[in-house]
Amino acid sequence: MANASGLFTPVVPSGIRSRFSASVGIHRSGFWFSEGVSTRRVLCASTVEGAENISPSQSRVPRLSNRGCKLVGCGSAVPSLQISNDDLAKIVDTSDEWISVRTGIRNRRVLSGKDSLNALAVDAARKALEMAEVDPIDVDLVLLCTSTPEDLFGSAPQIQKALGCKNNPLAYDITAACSGFVLGLVSAACYIRGGGFNNVLVIGADALSRYVDWTDRGTCILFGDAAGAVLVQACDGEEDGLFAFDMHSDGDGQRHLNASIKGNEVDHALGSNGSVLGFSPKISSYSCIQMNGKEVFRFACRAVPQSIESALEKAGLSGSSIDWLLLHQANQRIIDAVASRLEMPSERVISNLSNYGNTSAASIPLALDEAVRSGKVQAGHTIAAAGFGAGLTWGSAIVRWG
Numbered sequence: 001m002a003n004a005s006g007l008f009t010p011v012v013p014s015g016i017r018s019r020f021s022a023s024v025g026i027h028r029s030g031f032w033f034s035e036g037v038s039t040r041r042v043l044c045a046s047t048v049e050g051a052e053n054i055s056p057s058q059s060r061v062p063r064l065s066n067r068g069c070k071l072v073g074c075g076s077a078v079p080s081l082q083i084s085n086d087d088l089a090k091i092v093d094t095s096d097e098w099i100s101v102r103t104g105i106r107n108r109r110v111l112s113g114k115d116s117l118n119a120l121a122v123d124a125a126r127k128a129l130e131m132a133e134v135d136p137i138d139v140d141l142v143l144l145c146t147s148t149p150e151d152l153f154g155s156a157p158q159i160q161k162a163l164g165c166k167n168n169p170l171a172y173d174i175t176a177a178c179s180g181f182v183l184g185l186v187s188a189a190c191y192i193r194g195g196g197f198n199n200v201l202v203i204g205a206d207a208l209s210r211y212v213d214w215t216d217r218g219t220c221i222l223f224g225d226a227a228g229a230v231l232v233q234a235c236d237g238e239e240d241g242l243f244a245f246d247m248h249s250d251g252d253g254q255r256h257l258n259a260s261i262k263g264n265e266v267d268h269a270l271g272s273n274g275s276v277l278g279f280s281p282k283i284s285s286y287s288c289i290q291m292n293g294k295e296v297f298r299f300a301c302r303a304v305p306q307s308i309e310s311a312l313e314k315a316g317l318s319g320s321s322i323d324w325l326l327l328h329q330a331n332q333r334i335i336d337a338v339a340s341r342l343e344m345p346s347e348r349v350i351s352n353l354s355n356y357g358n359t360s361a362a363s364i365p366l367a368l369d370e371a372v373r374s375g376k377v378q379a380g381h382t383i384a385a386a387g388f389g390a391g392l393t394w395g396s397a398i399v400r401w402g
């Protein structure tokens with residue numbers, strides 16, 4: 001399908017799904033905890049004095065003593081092709097007024113022509129490394145948070161290669177839709193605090209335009225493509241910049257938001273031989289995004305404030321000590337409802353979705369990068385960040401910038 005200008009031809013390739021479930025946190029004080037499990041200090045058996053006294057069950061979730069992590073660089077990249085609400089009104093029965101009033105979105109960027117999501121991810125990551133003044137050679141982990149990889153087996157190693165991380169750091173994909181970046185951030189902190197990693201690139205990159213039904217006005221108005229990245233670096237425990245987090249998933253809610261696999265039988269490929277093997281081979285593809293908007297809206301307005309309140313409590317902080325509320329950019333009405341519930345004044349709420357729409361795992365680092373580069377978010381500021389979306393998954397992290 002092309003838009004009125006003929007510039008944009010969305011396609012629907014295969015994708016990848018995985019899962020995440022946990023409700024765990026790490027306190028700044030150095031305690032790892034899991035809901036329903038008593039809080040205890042856990043030390044890394046290989047590096048800590050007296051480690052021989054630690055039982056295997058205690059060392060399963062290791063933590064190196066006196067190690068923290070901090071966010072020291074960010075970057076973002078978006079495709080050049082912009083699609084406005086008026087453009088969309090030329091291909092589906094909608095209007096700029098309906099979209100902007102119901103969602104706050106006015107424009108979105110989408111991949112076109114030879115654009116690639118990997119290239120956006122690399123661009124964003126390079127900018128984050130530059131800001132952090134970290135050489136790619138010193139990166140020891142690349143986490144690519146995406147639900148729309150360009151390789152079903154994972155794109156992170158390709159990003160690692162393109163960046164020139166010549167020490168062959170670990171690189172893999174994390175799939176958790178719009179919660180992906182927050183999960184990546186928390187994973188980075190765990191690797192640094194417990195695994196001895198020093199420089200972790202967390203990239204959120206998604207191209208949901210490839211999975212949108214461009215004839216469905218209920219969904220095609222919402223999404224855009226982008227990439228954002230943050231460099232998370234090891235530091236002294238006293239300087240730790242991830243104060244607490246809270247994460248959840250609920251597979252029951254998957255029926256409200258999904259892009260599920262479809263198996264198309266291709267027994268003609270085997271001819272009559274298929275019956276000899278006793279199975280019908282299938283070539284898989286994924287359906288376009290299926291969403292019950294009202295249910296997702298209700299879920300986000302209920303679950304996100306609870307998650308942020310829970311993370312704040314774990315961090316021992318109140319809402320008034322937060323400088324910025326940075327939510328996944330899905331709908332301005334969701335952002336406003338969550339801010340109101342948390343009694344956050346609008347001037348402390350970061351929002352840029354009017355320009356980009358919902359960019360899934362990219363939305364938080366993209367908005368963070370703009371806020372940092374414009375001077376809004378400054379070193380030492382505390383941010384309550386929350387992601388939510390398909391899975392269903394949702395989670396929040398209380399972090400300090402810089």
Ligand code: ACO
Pocket residue numbers: 093094095098099102103177178179217218221257292293294296297300330331334358360388389390
């Ligand atoms: N233009 C004009 N009319 C429209 C459009 C449109 N683009 N879309 C729907 N309508 C119509 C409907 O047909 C309906 O008409 P009817 O009353 O005659 O039946 C009417 O508008 C109301 O439709 P609703 O779907 O009830 O509209 P709603 O107020 O719920 O807004 C929206 C829809 C914007 C999608 C909202 O539900 C929403 O934002 N939900 C949250 C989605 C979200 O945040 N997803 C994030 C996660 S994404 C991820 O994780 C991948």
